[in-house]
Amino acid sequence: MSAKPCRNMEDTLDKHRPGYPRFAALLSSHSSFQTFRRFTRVRMRLILQQQDEIARLEQRLDELDSAESRHIFLGCMRRDQNPDRRQVLQELKVALSEYDDLLDQARTAASMPQPGQRELQNLRNWTAGTASISRKETDYLEMDEDLGSLAGPVDRALTYSEVFVEECTYWLDRLAQRFFPRLKTQRFKITADSNVLLLGPHLRRFSRILAVVAVTLVILVPTTFIPSIPTSAGRVLASIFSAIMFLVVVSFFTTARTVDIFASGASYAAVLVALTTATKGGDGCCCSIS
Numbered sequence: 001m002s003a004k005p006c007r008n009m010e011d012t013l014d015k016h017r018p019g020y021p022r023f024a025a026l027l028s029s030h031s032s033f034q035t036f037r038r039f040t041r042v043r044m045r046l047i048l049q050q051q052d053e054i055a056r057l058e059q060r061l062d063e064l065d066s067a068e069s070r071h072i073f074l075g076c077m078r079r080d081q082n083p084d085r086r087q088v089l090q091e092l093k094v095a096l097s098e099y100d101d102l103l104d105q106a107r108t109a110a111s112m113p114q115p116g117q118r119e120l121q122n123l124r125n126w127t128a129g130t131a132s133i134s135r136k137e138t139d140y141l142e143m144d145e146d147l148g149s150l151a152g153p154v155d156r157a158l159t160y161s162e163v164f165v166e167e168c169t170y171w172l173d174r175l176a177q178r179f180f181p182r183l184k185t186q187r188f189k190i191t192a193d194s195n196v197l198l199l200g201p202h203l204r205r206f207s208r209i210l211a212v213v214a215v216t217l218v219i220l221v222p223t224t225f226i227p228s229i230p231t232s233a234g235r236v237l238a239s240i241f242s243a244i245m246f247l248v249v250v251s252f253f254t255t256a257r258t259v260d261i262f263a264s265g266a267s268y269a270a271v272l273v274a275l276t277t278a279t280k281g282g283d284g285c286c287c288s289i290s
Contacts, residue, residue, distance in 0.1 A: 013026055022132065023126075023127075023132070023133055026123075026126060030119075034150040034151060035150075036140070036148065037148075038112060038146050038147070040110070040146055043109065047099070047102050047103065047106060050095065050098055053095050054099055057092045057095060058092070061085065061089070061092065064082065064088065112150065113149050113151075114144075114147065114148070115147050116159060120141060120144070120147070123141055124142075127141065158207060158208055160211075160253070161207040161208070161211040164207075165210065169203060218246060219268075222238065222239070222242035223272075223275055226242070226272070226275055227275065232276075239272040239275075243265060243268060243269045246265065246268050247264075
């Protein structure tokens with residue numbers, strides 16, 4: 001079980017001193033804020049340099065092998081007494097190890113997903129509004145194409161749900177401050193800073209519940225109204241429309257591959273077809289009895 005979040009004001013972002021202490025606390029408050037540069041261009045430059053270094057050593061090794069006059073040295077490594085070849089092989093070992101590390105690190109950086117624009121805008125608003133971090137040191141937030149998120153793949157359904165809750169919270173907070181100035185709404189957020197809106201743990205849970213309810217309605221509502229449609233043609237059209245809506249929701253709110261979308265659509269369509277067929281059978285049974 002996860003630890004119960006603290007509710008005290010001293011446990012919010014505002015307890016940290018302005019500058020990097022508070023900026024680091026902001027980044028750690030939500031995984032979606034953990035956005036950094038990939039340095040793709042520099043990584044490619046280093047890989048190209050290391051690749052050329054290995055190619056140079058490879059060429060040097062071939063030259064040493066071609067110039068070797070003692071064939072036994074080429075046929076038995078244990079008897080190879082050529083110091084230049086041993087040196088080149090050792091350098092190749094180190095260079096290849098560094099090359100592999102560069103490739104692995106570049107692959108990891110390239111696999112980082114793009115950060116959400118909402119989180120980026122939140123960070124930009126905070127850095128511009130507080131002015132507690134040097135502008136030159138926050139310019140990286142404007143390099144959209146080179147930014148990667150440590151949060152992993154984005155849950156779009158939850159993201160849209162959080163956006164909706166944040167908008168509602170923002171306007172409700174403004175109305176509350178206007179009509180009830182003494183009302184404290186800080187318990188719903190983790191910072192009183194007006195430059196950024198961060199939902200507290202309770203509202204995050206509510207956002208997740210809201211997303212689950214919305215997805216549940218999309219899946220189950222068609223199964224409740226299709227049997228009530230009196231005509232077979234109407235039930236078929238309703239099933240087709242429901243399947244299309246289901247696929248649209250899956251493709252819009254998830255990052256599923258096309259084959260996965262088709263698989264989920266086929267499963268959902270099978271349920272709708274079974275429901276429509278069962279309804280037809282029930283109608284036919286009633287007609288025969290009467």
